[in-house]
């Protein structure tokens with residue numbers, strides 16, 4: 187069965203997809219969004235806590251386990267915003283000094299960051315939790331400084347706050363909806379997109395993009411009464427925003443087929459980044475902060491000047507029952523010189539990067555975390571070197587279909603239109619041309635705002 191045409195088909199509803207959906211619908215385009223995950227019911231206890239995963243649709247997160255990489259990404263309406271820690275930070279200005287196309291720089295990006303702030307309205311946490319005091323001691327020892335992080339959230343009312351126990355922290359963080367709590371994209375960009383008339387089809391996974399003499403045919407699969415049904419839709423424009431790894435898989439698959447996108451750049455898969463991600467923890471110490479009922483993340487230690495790195499605290503996550511024994515978790519991010527590549531072999535993605543650079547980065551993080559532990563009289567724990575060297579772990583996969591000045595260096599132009607395929611865009615993390623060293627959702631959304639403005643200005 188062939189459905190009626192759309193002006194624009196959007197694949198994925200994370201940061202790139204949601205921005206595209208709102209701006210296209212606002213401009214009066216017939217907009218269809220395909221999302222392979224579910225529309226989450228945040229009132230349901232099971233859904234709030236279920237970070238268990240399935241390949242097709244059911245969990246809110248997806249684990250990508252492949253040779254050379256382990257990654258975790260969103261898999262629901264709203265993409266990564268349903269499971270992320272909601273930090274909305276642009277990267278450091280010097281990140282824009284290299285690897286970006288000529289017309290993008292720190293200055294020229296400011297209006298687009300502002301546009302995202304207008305919709306998402308990030309705020310820092312005003313209440314000084316014990317965590318910040320302990321972070322200050324660490325920052326002091328490491329010659330850095332503490333920075334409170336802007337979050338996509340609304341502070342809860344006093345009554346809500348006092349009713350929340352630390353062990354229920356994660357569930358509550360996801361669900362304070364009436365008076366406060368995290369605000370996923372379903373409460374901001376996507377909500378407005380649907381109000382503007384965008385049609386959202388959940389549990390619909392796009393499997394192939396066929397290039398037509400004019401426009402594209404988007405093939406997708408959805409579930410109905412337990413059966414998988416294949417269908418397709420024709421669209422003048424297509425935005426691929428399935429999240430870095432899913433976008434790369436789809437592009438590789440389409441490049442391999444003559445009726446797909448056979449002329450995609452040979453640069454596809456090159457310059458893939460794990461954003462300097464590493465998991466770490468401080469534990470077993472009198473100096474650990476008291477468990478509290480604040481958001482998962484409140485602040486980080488900024489070590490950018492000396493180390494090009496951030497130590498972001500992610501709370502004393504209650505993974506053990508007694509919260510006084512819970513470790514204090516950290517997400518480390520940075521800008522190490524690690525430039526990887528994703529390939530597609532026998533239907534499977536594979537990641538390669540230079541082992542030596544990975545080892546050097548691991549040693550640097552281990553030393554810093556040891557010094558952080560000493561500063562508050564605790565012990566440090568980082569992902570063991572053997573694991574990290576063999577399979578880096580990331581929650582911030584970026585690149586592989588990057589923006590560039592020409593198709594020899596990247597897959598899309600500076601407004602994220604695919605070289606050789608007019609009307610086809612990549613608006614998610616895959617198009618980011620270098621690692622950011624900090625949480626990427628703000629930059630992905632700002633670049634999508636910029637690309638959509640250009641697309642709509644050109645007429646449709």
Ligand SMILES: Cc1cc2nc3c(=O)[nH]c(=O)nc-3n(C[C@H](O)[C@H](O)[C@H](O)COP(=O)(O)OP(=O)(O)OC[C@H]3O[C@@H](n4cnc5c(N)ncnc54)[C@H](O)[C@@H]3O)c2cc1C
Pocket residue numbers: 197198199200201202203220221222223258259260261262263264265266267269270271272273274275390391392393427428429430432433436581582583613614615616625626627628630
């Ligand atoms: C635990 C965790 C914490 C994080 N914390 C932060 C943070 O605090 N701040 C920050 O900036 N970033 C954070 N991130 C990273 C952030 O979530 C991602 O960088 C961001 O979501 C990427 O946006 P995107 O548009 O590239 O794709 P995503 O947000 O990944 O969205 C892609 C969507 O496409 C859907 N999809 C995939 N394939 C298909 C298909 N074939 N057909 C239809 N739909 C498809 C997916 O289900 C998904 O919903 C975190 C990530 C994790 C996992």
